[in-house]
Amino acid sequence: MKKSIGAEAVLYPAPVLVVGTYDAAGKPNVLTAAWGGICCSDPPAIAISLRKSRHSYAAVLERKVFTISIPSEQYAKQADYFGLASGREVDKFAVAGLTPVRSELVDAPYVKEFPLVLECRLIHTLELGSHTQFIGQVLDVKADEEVLIDGRVPDIYKLRPMLFSPKGHTYHGVGKYLGPAFSLGKQV
Amino acid sequence: MKKSIGAEAVLYPAPVLVVGTYDAAGKPNVLTAAWGGICCSDPPAIAISLRKSRHSYAAVLERKVFTISIPSEQYAKQADYFGLASGREVDKFAVAGLTPVRSELVDAPYVKEFPLVLECRLIHTLELGSHTQFIGQVLDVKADEEVLIDGRVPDIYKLRPMLFSPKGHTYHGVGKYLGPAFSLGKQV
Numbered sequence: 355m356k357k358s359i360g361a362e363a364v365l366y367p368a369p370v371l372v373v374g375t376y377d378a379a380g381k382p383n384v385l386t387a388a389w390g391g392i393c394c395s396d397p398p399a400i401a402i403s404l405r406k407s408r409h410s411y412a413a414v415l416e417r418k419v420f421t422i423s424i425p426s427e428q429y430a431k432q433a434d435y436f437g438l439a440s441g442r443e444v445d446k447f448a449v450a451g452l453t454p455v456r457s458e459l460v461d462a463p464y465v466k467e468f469p470l471v472l473e474c475r476l477i478h479t480l481e482l483g484s485h486t487q488f489i490g491q492v493l494d495v496k497a498d499e500e501v502l503i504d505g506r507v508p509d510i511y512k513l514r515p516m517l518f519s520p521k522g523h524t525y526h527g528v529g530k531y532l533g534p535a536f537s538l539g540k541q542v
Numbered sequence: 543m544k545k546s547i548g549a550e551a552v553l554y555p556a557p558v559l560v561v562g563t564y565d566a567a568g569k570p571n572v573l574t575a576a577w578g579g580i581c582c583s584d585p586p587a588i589a590i591s592l593r594k595s596r597h598s599y600a601a602v603l604e605r606k607v608f609t610i611s612i613p614s615e616q617y618a619k620q621a622d623y624f625g626l627a628s629g630r631e632v633d634k635f636a637v638a639g640l641t642p643v644r645s646e647l648v649d650a651p652y653v654k655e656f657p658l659v660l661e662c663r664l665i666h667t668l669e670l671g672s673h674t675q676f677i678g679q680v681l682d683v684k685a686d687e688e689v690l691i692d693g694r695v696p697d698i699y700k701l702r703p704m705l706f707s708p709k710g711h712t713y714h715g716v717g718k719y720l721g722p723a724f725s726l727g728k729q730v
Contacts, residue, residue, distance in 0.1 A: 355687070356659060356684035356685060356686055356687075357684060357685060357686075357687050357690065357693065358682050358683070358684050359683050359684070359685055359690065359694050359695075359696070360682065360683060360694075361585075361586050361680050361681055361682050361683065362586050362680065362683055363580045363582065363583045363586035363587065363588070363680060364580070364586075364658075364660070364680075364683055364696065365557060365559075365578075365579060365580050365588060365610075365612070365660075366557070366612055366658065366696065366698055366701055366703040367555060367557060367698070367703055367705060367716065368557075368579065368580060369553055369554070369555060369556075369579070371553075388580070389579060389580040389581055389582070389583070390553075390579050390580075390581070391553060391556065391557070391577060391578050391579025391580075391589065392551045392552070392553050392556060392576070392577045392578075392579075392591070392708070393577055393578075393589060393591045393670060393673065393675045394551065394577070394591055394670035394671050394672055394673040394675070395551045395577070395671075395672045395673060396671050396672035397549075397670075397671050398549050398550050398551035398552075399551065399670055399671075400551070400553060401579065401581060401589055401675070403580070403581045403582060422553075424553075424554055427720055430720045430721055430726055431721075431726045431727055431729050431730050432727070432730055433727075434721075434723055434724065434725070434726040434727030434730075435726075435727030435728075435730035436727070437723075437724070437727065438724060438727040438728065439727070449730060450730050470552075470554065471544060472552070472553075478668065478670075480666065480668065480677075482581060482582035482585075482587055482666075482677070483582050483583075483584050483585050483587075484582055484583045484584035485581065485582040485583060487581045487582070487589070487677075489668075489670070489675075492549050492550065492551060492552075493549055494546050494548065494549050495546070495547050495548060495549065495550055495552055496544035496545060496546050496547070497544060497545060497547055498544055498545075499543070499544075499545050502545065502547065503710070505545065506547050506548075506709075507547075507709045507710050508547070508552065508554065508707075508709060508710065509710065510554060510555070510705075510707040510710060510712070510714060513554055515554035515555055516720060517555060517698075517705065517716060517717075518723060519696075519698040519723075520580070521694075521695045521696060522691070522695050522696065522697070522698060523722060523723040523724055523725075524698070524719060524720075524721070524722055524723060525719075525720040525721055525722075525723055525726070526698060526716050526717055526718065526719055526720055527716075527717035527718045527720055528555065528705060528714050528716075528717045529714055529715035529716045529717035529718075530714065530715045530717075531712060531713075531714055532615055532618045532704060532712075532713040532714055532715055533618055533619075533622075533712070533713055534711060534712055534713075535622055535625075535706060535707075535711040535712060535713055536622065536625070536626060536711055537622070537711075538618055538619045538622040538623075538713070539619055539620070539621075539622030539623030539624070539625065539626040539627070540623075540626065541619050542619050542620055542622075542623040542637060542638050
């Protein structure tokens, strides 16, 4: 028998997405968002949802581009900080001791130390209530060579992305291998 | 130096979302989707993206509701099967030996054996290309009592949700605890 825990935004696991933008003054900024996910394969596209109050909100609308940097678990503190602080008040890159790199494809910065990056062009904006959903077409994905298998497939155990657990408000690493997708199910 | 791996739909980790619907004949059906995520807190809402070719696509549009059941890792085979088979041809619940339960709130079934369920009402439909994004307002979340802390917060180590790794096409469990969100970052 299942118990109601109320109408809430929960999903297990949620990702930890660090959204990179330049603000109106050209200062590189980052914001950590857990509300988002892939939304299309062709064109490849990702959705992120931000509150209007965030400094990054205006930046995405103004330049119509953003990056997503995926932090590895060794950067848990910095990733959490990027969600706590505001780029209106501080230079988050400087405080966290991390390095903004200007994307060659879009007018937005990414985090050099994070192992995987998506460069995105805004293609849809959808007002939903507390959050606005921004859908970005993925123009390119870049990764540190040392996290790639055969130079092209990210190895999740080298990438070591973080997971966010809503309601419980905790971060976790990636656990044990469970099996191959599009294959395990043939045993049913 | 980061290496380009091309413009692709990748994100680490992606969730494993089992979408429940009744088809035109009233048969309960389930489809596993990795493209999706939370997109709003108030109203609470979740986005999932489906291909038009899927049997569940018409079902979502027709009844304008769906459920999301989150499989625990012990059901990895069944969850993968739900993405491989088509509800046009088989009764996936029967083949997998799992139990459809009619939601009391929406005209859609969920998977009894999976520990957490979202009951959703379709509020937006967005054509993106290969996929259509469906946004569902979460009307309620229900969980097995044994996965809840204090009867209200899901314990991710009891829930044991699966993760999907795009491109590598593998499933993984939840790993080690990294720390508290909205708190770790204060140490930066």
